[in-house]
Amino acid sequence: xxxxxxxxxxxxxxxxxxxxxxxxxxxxxxxxxxxxxxxxxxxxxxxxxxxxxxxxxxxxxxxxxxxxxxxxxxxxxxxxxxxxxxxxxxxxxxxxxxxx
Numbered sequence: 674x675x676x677x678x679x680x681x682x683x684x685x686x687x688x689x690x691x692x693x694x695x696x697x698x699x700x701x702x703x704x705x706x707x708x709x710x711x712x713x714x715x716x717x718x719x720x721x722x723x724x725x726x727x728x729x730x731x732x733x734x735x736x737x738x739x740x741x742x743x744x745x746x747x748x749x750x751x752x753x754x755x756x757x758x759x760x761x762x763x764x765x766x767x768x769x770x771x772x773x
Contacts (some may be wrong), residue, residue, distance in 0.1 A: 685718070686694075697712075698705045743750075 694705050694708050697708045701708065
């Protein structure tokens, strides 16, 4: 069996958090330190992931953008893409881009 080395640390927590840890430990019948380890592990595993609320907010922005339709004529966009492709094949832009 693989054993983890353990280190005793001290953190200051508010009463609500302490109560939540206590309740979880009693309910799960595990040590409080295990509750904290598992909670931190879950939190760490989800770093960088969107919450459901954030995902829905971003999807709404995308839906609104798509519903608004294009802001430039299709031919203008296609011409810009052709110009970019040609510049890439030719080794890049030879002149500064517009707006620079």
